[in-house]
Amino acid sequence: MKVIEAAGLGKRFGSTWALRECTLAIPDGHVAALVGPNGAGKTTLLNLAVGLAAPSAGDLSVLGGRRPGSPAALDGIAFVAQDTPLYKNLSAADMLHLTRNLNRHFDQGYAEGRLGELGIPLKRKAGKLSGGQQAQLALSLALARRPRLLVLDEPVAMLDPLARHDFMATVLTAAADDGVSVLLSSHVLAELERVADYLILMSQGRVQLAGEVDDLLASHRMLTGPTAEAGNYAERPVVHVRRAEAQAHLLVRATADDPIPRGWEAHPVGLEELALAYLREPGAAAMPGPARRPEAEASEVTK
């Protein structure tokens, strides 16, 4: 099952396209990270997926063919929006009650247990909780709905490192123990290496790269060699070139089996390194390849 499947998806605000020709298929069972600079279209894509906005172009389905915003989609997707909006004047207990009333499934015991573990008093108003506690409350509300897909928009951007760690630990536990698929957007790259096993890179309203992290890492190599020869490498597509005085670093789309030019060394790449290289090359979505559409290529990496 694909938790999210988009074909030619676009969203326009006035005359500006926040999202363009987005083609994407995220399989279930992953913690998928949506990465890109501010304004890349991450929030727009998430809002479309949770039914908070309607597409201007193209098709989008969730949870294996459901229309976003349909009863089945609403039922199966829990969303924690940016800055974790809660009713500040309601207590944590009231937020639980509210969420229970608004959903078909709500695991009250789980939610209360989670808040107990976290030391969040049920009587305290949401507005009086710390930022980390508010984020944890919003996450607990979302997980107590027992969703099949958890969507998080910049969940840790406002949190301190400890709260960030605790928050992501909760997400990962839910993913591992309950099989919840997760889609989270973030511009905190360092966090991703630890949590994400699926990566979607976005830039300027387009999807640059999408695929399982292991496949992406296996299909990229960092070549290090003399700067003077950096321009001559043509065996495999080059994503990004970083030139230093003596040596150049080439991020290339190549596997461990691909031949290495004489005088060059190949290293495996890390996720952060890979993401940064693509983000520095917004045009790299149109990765050179034999007569392939850029979007098609981006999603084919998933195979």
Place this chain on the structure above:
Amino acid sequence: MTALTALTAPTRLEAEATLRPVPWRRMAWVIWRQHRVGLGAVAAALSALAVYVWIVGLQLHHAYVAATTCNPASPVCGGLITHFNFMNHVLVGGYTLQLVPALIGAFVGAPVLARELETGTFRYAWTQGFGGWRWTLAKLVGLAVVVTAAAGALSLLFSWYYQPYLATGHQALSLSEESPFSSALFDLRGVAFAAWTLVAFAIGGLAGLLIRRVVPAIVATLAAYTGLALVTANLLRQHYLTPLLTTNPNVPGSAWIFSQWWTKGGKFAFFGWRDAPHNLVQQCASIPVGPLGKPSQGTLAQCFAQHGYTQLTSYQPASRFWAFQWIEGGWLLALSVLLIAVTVWVVRRRAA
């Protein structure tokens, strides 16, 4: 755990085929919990107003009884009549109370969606299993029923309050009398007051959605409501039913008179005595002069009639009060339903 998930997955898919939306009644608690403070404040304000109107109303009714049962020969009678007539100014002849629907609409209706959009909580509320447009519909309809019922109860009190000014048959005592169509009173009584409250609330709901911020939405609601109320009172209302025409010069004071003019031989002659032909005025000039040096209306009219002129009056009789109430209540209800439907439609279209 994985095995368990795998086992439950098929049943879950089956359940989805017949997935029913979360029941509407679940929103009752949500509305109550989220709006009890606001509704409590409105209830407190309306209760205070009701108590005030009731106390003044008791005095007003006493003043009315005192004035009507007074022996006209008694020297205190004039004072009692003046006292009663002046009590109509306590609520500025009813115009103060006309603010109530506007304020309810602005302060209850406008924040319903504007606050969610302003604080971002709509991203929580509209992504729950209940669904965004159903949430919007349930909130607007639920709160609309509450405020409309409260306004209906309040208008019963206003009807009682204004009863003395609407009682006919005491013109001889020169007691202040109001037409039930008076622009100050018509929409305080009957079904109009509740209908105006409903439409104010519906305007507030839509303004909140479109403007997305509480304070500007409140201001816009007040402005839109005021415009609608003025246009209705001054331009629309008189056209609900075709006015009656009468040649009877004594149209009751409870009637809503639009215009009066004189005819001769079935043809239009002139409007008031100021426009009357010069020779006619001269012929009638010998008649006794009233206060302020003007000819008194009654005797002048008699003189005109003697010269073959007929006065025509176009008016709405007081007996049409309820017909007018239902017409106004009807179209305001239709407008409110339309506004709420548009609001829900916009939410549904934006939020899939």
